[in-house]
Amino acid sequence: MSGDNAKTGNFAASKKRGLLSKVLDALDRGSLWVGMGALVIIVLQMGIEVILRYAFNIAIHYLEMSCLYFVFYVALIPMGAIYRHREHLAVTMLPDYLRSHHKTTALRTLTLILILMALAFATISLYVGITQTHAHILLKTTYFEELWAHAGRVPIIVTFITIPVGFLLFLIFVLEDLVKSVRGVSE
Numbered sequence: 379m380s381g382d383n384a385k386t387g388n389f390a391a392s393k394k395r396g397l398l399s400k401v402l403d404a405l406d407r408g409s410l411w412v413g414m415g416a417l418v419i420i421v422l423q424m425g426i427e428v429i430l431r432y433a434f435n436i437a438i439h440y441l442e443m444s445c446l447y448f449v450f451y452v453a454l455i456p457m458g459a460i461y462r463h464r465e466h467l468a469v470t471m472l473p474d475y476l477r478s479h480h481k482t483t484a485l486r487t488l489t490l491i492l493i494l495m496a497l498a499f500a501t502i503s504l505y506v507g508i509t510q511t512h513a514h515i516l517l518k519t520t521y522f523e524e525l526w527a528h529a530g531r532v533p534i535i536v537t538f539i540t541i542p543v544g545f546l547l548f549l550i551f552v553l554e555d556l557v558k559s560v561r562g563v564s565e
Contacts, residue, residue: 409547410456413455416455420448427441457548461551462554507538515535
């Protein structure tokens with residue numbers, strides 16, 4: 379019976395969640411799937427490249443370059459979701475010390491400072507990403523134009539678009555963290 383209540387409680391809690399929370403969850407899941415999909419593509423392409431190179435003495439340079447492109451997708455797109463889940467590398471010695479000595483005001487202040495630093499980093503990076511992407515769109519730049527004549531030209535926007543998209547998602551999740559921290563909501 380208590381299991382039924384728990385299920386009912388979870389259902390009620392999920393119904394209470396707002397549209398913004400559902401959108402953030404969808405962005406979270408979507409960005410993680412994009413990152414995982416790009417990682418799968420990298421692994422498959424590198425496997426094919428290794429087999430072709432060592433078994434048949436054939437090298438397809440486009441596979442190497444596309445793997446480099448997909449590294450941007452693996453690193454930048456899921457960055458906000460990784461921050462949201464606290465799966466990033468973090469030094470927790472000072473927060474753990476403050477928590478163990480019940481210094482809640484200092485811990486809250488430190489948390490706000492760290493969130494504001496992440497907010498500044500995300501904002502500056504988003505601005506730089508947008509300006510660089512816009513500049514490359516205007517220039518219609520391609521990667522290694524001289525070297526890629528035989529493989530077709532890949533627009534640099536394919537890679538550069540990950541910078542503003544990744545940092546926009548990161549900024550959204552940092553803002554969510556800031557709002558939760560100011561409200562005093564803990565995970």
